[in-house]
Amino acid sequence: MINPDSDTVIVIRGRGRVSALGLESDWSVAASPFSAHPAGLPVAALPAAAEAAVAALRQSRPAYRQLDRTVLLAMLAARQAVASWQLSAARIELPVGSGQLPADNIISRNNLTTDLTTNHWQLATDNLAVSIGSSRGATGRLEEFHAEFLAEGRVPAAASPLTTLGNVASWVAFDAGQAGAAALSHSSTCSSAFQALGNAVAWLRAGMADRFLAGGTEAPLTAFTLAQMRAIGIYSPFGATDWPCRPGTGRPSTFVLGEGAAVFVVERGSRAALQKAGKTALLLEGVGFGFEALGSKTGLSADGQHFQQAIRAALQQAAVAPAEIDAVVLHSPGTPAGDAAEREALRAIFGEQLPLLLSNKWLLGHTLGASAALSLDFALYVLETQTWPTPPFATDVNGPCERPVRRVLVNAAGFGGNAASVVVSLGV
Known part of the structure; x- marks a missing residue:
């Protein structure tokens, strides 16, 4: 157990997300964000603007064109998180570990733009670590490579590195400008993101890193994955426009599959410094x-x-x-x-x-x-x-x-x- 009297706190300094609600931080919605998948099931897929951002990110570098959608969603959310961190860093000073945030990491709000696909939102620090969770990892690419194998009896050399779970965190780290710190990927089914976050907290408290990009990502809206969920017998009978996912309503089962990612910038900070400055912060307790x-x-x-x-x-x-x-x-x-x-x-x-x-x-x-x-x-x-x-x-x-x-x-x-x-x- 962590000593509650300790001065050390874990601060959530930035966050980003992509989901069926798009890229915005607002959670209000007027109409059902669900749509009908070609497999005949309702799903929570990305809206057009978010889909365009993913497509632009894929085309922004030749190496990105081969990546699984799960990786791209994580990268997009991470860029949002870093942009959010940069805004907060421009507003306040918060000690990290025993020192201060480097002056060259404080970015003026006037220098920020909202184009997350053509600018690299990089933390540019040697002590940035990455911890990303995903239940299934590179689902889409794995299914594509397997279909190619069944049809032609071969797969390209890139199939293995592109479908290992570890390539999720490693590509997020690369895109964030990481220089030599840890890049960790986790899979424990639907709690994977909190396994990643818990690991980040442990490293921060142990002094093994000063800052983490941590979160979770999934792009499971493929025919095979949807067939798996349907086979369990839990999929919602309601249509896409009829709010098909209904937690807390009892029977029938209303499970609906969605895609998305959320990533957070978490840092080790000082409770005393926060109190002295009179600053309010989001604390991961x-x-x-x-x-x-x-x-x-x-x-x-x-x-x-x-x-x-x-x-x-x-x-x-x-x-x-x-x-x-x-x-x-x-x-x-x-x-x-x-x-x-x-x-x-x-x-x-x-x-x-x-x-x-x-x-x-x-x-x-x-x-x-x-x-x-x-x-x-x-x-x-x-x-x-x-x-x-x-x-x-x-x-x-x-x-x-x-x-x-x-x-x-x-x-x-x-x-x-x-x-x-x-x-x-x-x-x-």
Whole structure:
């Protein structure tokens, strides 16, 4: 457990995302962002403007043209995160480790543009590390190479390096201008992004890096992956325009697949320096993990033991009591068993009077390895704006709240009985 009296804090200094809601940071929406896939299922695919940004990024360098869509989404979100960090660095001074941010890393707001595909948003620092999670990695390219093998009996030499999970973080690091620090890729199904974030926090607290780009990415809207999700028997029966993903509504199952990425700039900072400056910051207070070994295809117990372990570990690391949590961004994928198990886990910890329950999956679908990162981005939006969109269907999520939201718990879970939870706050 981290000493709660320690001066060290982990600060979220920048963030970026790409999803069915596009590239903007606003989470409000007027109409269903879902669309119909050629496979006959509703999906949460990128809108036209975001799709154009991905296409432009792919064409910006010859080497990028061969990359999987999962990698490109991560790179695009990372560029947004760095641009966001540069803006915040231009506004405030925040100690990192034992020193100050280098003067040449402080970028004037007037020097920033919004074209994330033709400018390299580089942190240009030797101590920048990268940690990216993805459940399935280079799904599209893997399927393309396999189809080519079945048709022609051969594959190109680039097939192996382009489909290993490690190429996600390594390309993000290259695009960010990294010079020799770690580039780590993680896969633990749908909690992958929090595994990546937890690893980043551990490295920062250990002094093994001063700054991380950390998050998650997934581009699973391929025919084979959709067929896999349909085979499990959990896919939503609702059409794309009828808000097909409905967490917290019970039966039928309303799982819908989506694509996207979210990446954060996280740094080691000083609580005393923040307090002295009177600055408010987004703090990553705790990261916890839980595991169950049940021998089932999903690894899920009825009372969500892995959720309970992860939540308790995150609360302990943050040194906060359950009563200090104002809201929970649920994993809640819209499956009856999954939704119910998470709520039972919450009752075991919070009692019958649960905090405000929030979800963004009714807007994004389930983005697998990116889902935890996108949930974290949603939590930070709630902390900053004190607002959240209301679903157009009856559910137990995204209702009204009678008190300010100052501290949020974010949950994630995946096949194999693993769960992860993060505590974030707006504080000094």
